[in-house]
Amino acid sequence: FALYAISYLQGYLGAESCPTTIDLEPWSQVVSLRTHTLFNSLLFSSRLNITWSLSFRPSRQDLQPASPLRTILPHSIFQTAWKLWKNLNLFVLAQLVSPCGRYLMNWLDLRYLGIVGRKGRIPTWFNFIKNNFLSSPFSSLLLPLYFINSSFTLASPCLLDHTVKDYHFYPQWAINFDSATQTLSVGHVCITYKKQDSAIMSHWLPVSSSADERSYNPCPGCSFNIPALSKKSAIKQRCNSEKCFFNVILSETVGYPTRNAKVFAAYLPITLSTSWSYATSLALVHLSKPSLSTFSTLSSSFKDKTDDVVLPLSVQSLYTDGSFHVATDSSPASMTSAWLALDDDGLILESSSLQLFSCLPSALRSEIYAVVLGLNALSRGSSISIHTDCSQLISLWKRFVDVPFSPKLLREHNHLLWLSIRYLIMDRDLKVDLIKVPAHGDDIYNMQADSLAKDAHSSSPPNISPLAFCYAPCLLLFNSLPIDMNIRHFLRSIADARALLSFCSLARFTALGSPSLFDWA
């Protein structure tokens, strides 16, 4: 949605660059922008000197390829429907089209996805599209003129639950696309084996061959069936209506977008929330698209900013440490971090230490930075242990790195650093274990990392940008510095500072002398 909203703003403002970098004040007079949520977020944050850096959409994207509804529908229809579209945030035909960009989605799928309202009849404007934009009255295939490039369609993939344990029976509705035989099949993924990239799936068949079909029957048994699988005890006990089971490759399998539909009685068809055509289109777009494309364009823009040390694959362990000096009257706060890389013979291959930019400085932050810098030096596919004497780092790692992403992470201190760690692990395919070493023990490597970090306080001042290691899709900046804390707490502290300033400036105090005379604490 943010992508659409930003493109919409760029089109509206005629901005060649991201709207976050231009002066929005004059535009706040425009009534339709005054009620635009994203516009207001950008405007109000710019008033507080917070800028947004959205690296994934740096230049203006024209919405023309997404077919704006206002340009493709007759004026009379536009006039009766635009209020509704505005409420629904509907701007372009691309929002109503299947992920592959070739089919008009059916109304029930649009409802399930929350793109249109849950109640009421199919409106005139949608029927107009159905009657005029489709290749035939019997299919939802669009006329080639209205095909949408799939980079403009809404295709957020429905993934299988990765927290399900291997070897456990846990049925999930799924679609498999066997790339060898080019066959699509729908069914329950019953048991997963993530290490072997495989799963056991039951086979279900659509009740009819209609593209809008959303009801399925268990397959009574076909050439896919591997009889040995249905003899497994978990499957024998739990699946009494399903007869046809086969092995699938897990990385060729995605979830079927549906509310949980339980199999109640044997041999009765089951109705899922979305149609066969939507679910398969989404699966095909996801399985054929190289993943992480948005991230890789982002990271390439950061890569030239740092001289990367690339460590060999023989690295077995990293010792990381950070050091932090609190600000005093005579010197500002100082953060440093260091890492040592060892191979399996305990030979030190490389070490590095660095004074860090003092942005939101803390001891913990210097420790996390040490890990980010260490991971950043590893080559693809490395498998390592990180040794640290910071137990807080290890417990936070369990909450923020070892689990699937949750937006709650964005409320935490140092979330940008944690996101960067998650990104590095995913992008470089790293296997990382954390090991606690005693803080003041006799581990010589830990002592060495510690002294490297301490010595770095007197080294040259930081010359890397505080943004250099932020691998995150959106950065909020204040005075060009990343806001690596809960944005609400940050806004509150700005409001507090402003309130104090206006309090200090009251005439009753300024009459007595300059505000700096008083101890306001």
Ligand SMILES: [Zn+2]
């Ligand atoms: Zn079958």
